[in-house]
Amino acid sequence: MDAKKLRQVAGGFATGITIVSSGDITSEVRAMTANSFLSVSLDPPLVLFSVDTRTKLFETLEKGKKITISILSEKQEEISNHFAGKNHLDHHALFESIKNYPVIKDALGYYLTEVDQIIPAGDHYLVLCNVKDLQRNEDVNPLMYYSGKYRTYTNTLI
Template identity: 40%
Template sequence: MDDRLFRNVMGTFATGVTVITTEIDGDIHGMTANAFMSVSLHPKLVLISIGEKAKMRERIKKSKTYAVSFLAEEQKEISMLFAGQLKEKREAEFDRLNGMPVIKGAIASLTCNVVAEYEAGDHTLFIGEVTDMRFQEEAEPLIFYQGKYRGLKALKESIPS
């Protein structure tokens, strides 16, 4: 099977956009990811998938914790910052949740302790038990579809009544 075809097919699955963060010795590290899912309600478990070449993989293995921030529609630049897509130097603003760094203004944030990790192909799956969470009810999510950022507002406006 062709790698490009596989990527194109996977790109037709619309996802939310998250920033995964962790902290080691006072240094905050983050990366943009859309490979996130809920796993279990009892206990509350979530999963992130991190590529073997990503620096974040070793950082999470070391810290044994991570936070997930679900980005709001207007936070495209934050996503681009943590994806390494911005040329100019920018700083992200962080809040704290359960002592961990989370993206300020995100729709929702979770903090997690790693309870299991599994090697799967060229990625590591980190299952985290949720230790704290918060959300904003009124915000719209940032969406990623077919390699482009989208928002629900634009999508709603394009649908005929």
């Protein structure tokens, strides 16, 4: 399989951008940018993300681990780049603690979860999580990724 072609075709699917994080904002938070996120089930409430084994976050994953998935708003491209290793922001200033979970401030929404399963899948692992709480800010638009570039949401009727 041609990896470049695989990436090109996958890039034709517009996705939102999330920051997956764990830890305590008073000490250490491990986080990564992820656009490989999906809602799996409503009953029970389950979500899933994909993680590369080379990330610092992966090193800490285990069943029962508390994980936050923050959905970024269109004004948070710089935060996405930070956790993708492309720039350096004040890491601690980006988070707020909600029920002892590290949540990105001013995100479009978040899921507070616990790891249920870690499933090997090629060069990544799929992390299935039980949703414990969630919230959405209806007043902001999502940051999106399409064809290798960030995009912003426009509400245009077709």
